[in-house]
Amino acid sequence: NAGVTQTPKFQVLKTGQSMTLQCAQDMNHEYMSWYRQDPGMGLRLIHYSVGAGITDQGEVPNGYNVSRSTTEDFPLRLLSAAPSQTSVYFCASSYSSTSGRADTQYFGPGTRLTVL
Amino acid sequence: GQNIDQPTEMTATEGAIVQINCTYQTSGFNGLFWYQQHAGEAPTFLSYNVLDGLEEKGRFSSFLSRSKGYSYLLLKELQMKDSASYLCASDLVGQNFVFGPGTRLSVLP
Numbered sequence: 456n457a458g459v460t461q462t463p464k465f466q467v468l469k470t471g472q473s474m475t476l477q478c479a480q481d482m483n484h485e486y487m488s489w490y491r492q493d494p495g496m497g498l499r500l501i502h503y504s505v506g507a508g509i510t511d512q513g514e515v516p517n518g519y520n521v522s523r524s525t526t527e528d529f530p531l532r533l534l535s536a537a538p539s540q541t542s543v544y545f546c547a548s549s550y551s552s553t554s555g556r557a558d559t560q561y562f563g564p565g566t567r568l569t570v571l
Numbered sequence: 572g573q574n575i576d577q578p579t580e581m582t583a584t585e586g587a588i589v590q591i592n593c594t595y596q597t598s599g600f601n602g603l604f605w606y607q608q609h610a611g612e613a614p615t616f617l618s619y620n621v622l623d624g625l626e627e628k629g630r631f632s633s634f635l636s637r638s639k640g641y642s643y644l645l646l647k648e649l650q651m652k653d654s655a656s657y658l659c660a661s662d663l664v665g666q667n668f669v670f671g672p673g674t675r676l677s678v679l680p
Contacts, residue, residue: 488667495579497658498614498670513667545613559604560668562613 457481461546461563468536468570476531476566478546486549487529488513488560489521491542498545504529536570543567575671577659582677588647591674593659597640604660605633605644608673614658617644646676654678 462477480487488503500513504523518540520532529548533540544567547560575595583589595603602621606614620626620635620642632645644657656673663669 490670495672497575497672498660500667500669503667559616559619562615564613 459546459548459561459563461544461566463566464564466566466568468533468568470536470538470570472536474533474536476533476544476546476568478529478531478563479527480529480546480548480561481527482548482550482561483526484548484550484561485526486551486558486560487523488547489519489529489531490545490547491515491540492545492565493542501531501544533568538570541568541570575659575661575669577657577671577674579672580675580677582679583649585649585651585678585680587649588645589649589676591644591646591657591676593642593644593671595640595642595659595661595669595671597637599663600637600640600661601664602662603633603635603642604658604662604668605642606658606660608656608658610655617657619662649678651678651680 459480485506489501490498492498499515501519502521504510507526510521543565545565546563549558549560551558577593604619605617607617608614618633620633625634630647635642656675658673660668660670
């Protein structure tokens with residue numbers, strides 16, 4: 456049981472480049488989300504999904520796109536990278552959405568992104 | 572948005588007890604999570620409180636007061652491996668989790 460996996464672990468981009476951060480879970484979780492973590496600011500929600508085919512914006516969605524074509528996968532796309540997007544990105548999943556009883560979120564190992 | 576406050580840093584001695592506080596806005600509040608995050612690693616779940624009171628789980632306990640918008644994480648018999656950041660997160664009805672900035676705990680010998 457792999458849990459939540461993320462690739463790549465490290466990435467360096469130049470300003471204006473695009474890329475996709477991959478996230479996959481094998482626990483059949485409905486709810487998946489992407490966070491970024493910056494020093495002193497905690498985890499901030501970028502986008503989330505309550506099931507395949509359904510996505511919505513979180514607190515800081517600008518500059519990022521997501522899609523959820525399958526239950527297992529939830530990729531995050533950076534359309535045109537900017538230095539302000541330098542951060543650590545975490546993908547997380549849980550059994551249920553946060554409407555109703557919340558369930559524990561399981562986090563992937565993170566992707567450390569630097570934009571030059 | 573919802574504000575969650577925690578102290579930025581705390582220091583304690585090996586074998587001691589430390590209490591990490593968290594305050595949150597009560598509007599739409601459903602429950603409160605605590606996560607542990609070692610440097611360079613992902614957050615891992617510690618506890619989830621919905622009801623008022625103290626819940627004990629080994630060396631770690633978590634307390635919640637819904638009326639005061641207040642929670643704390645109590646760590647007993649501190650060990651060096653407890654040096655980490657501790658994140659509180661509120662679970663809001665019909666919305667998503669909101670994380671606090673995290674408290675970095677340093678355990679000294």
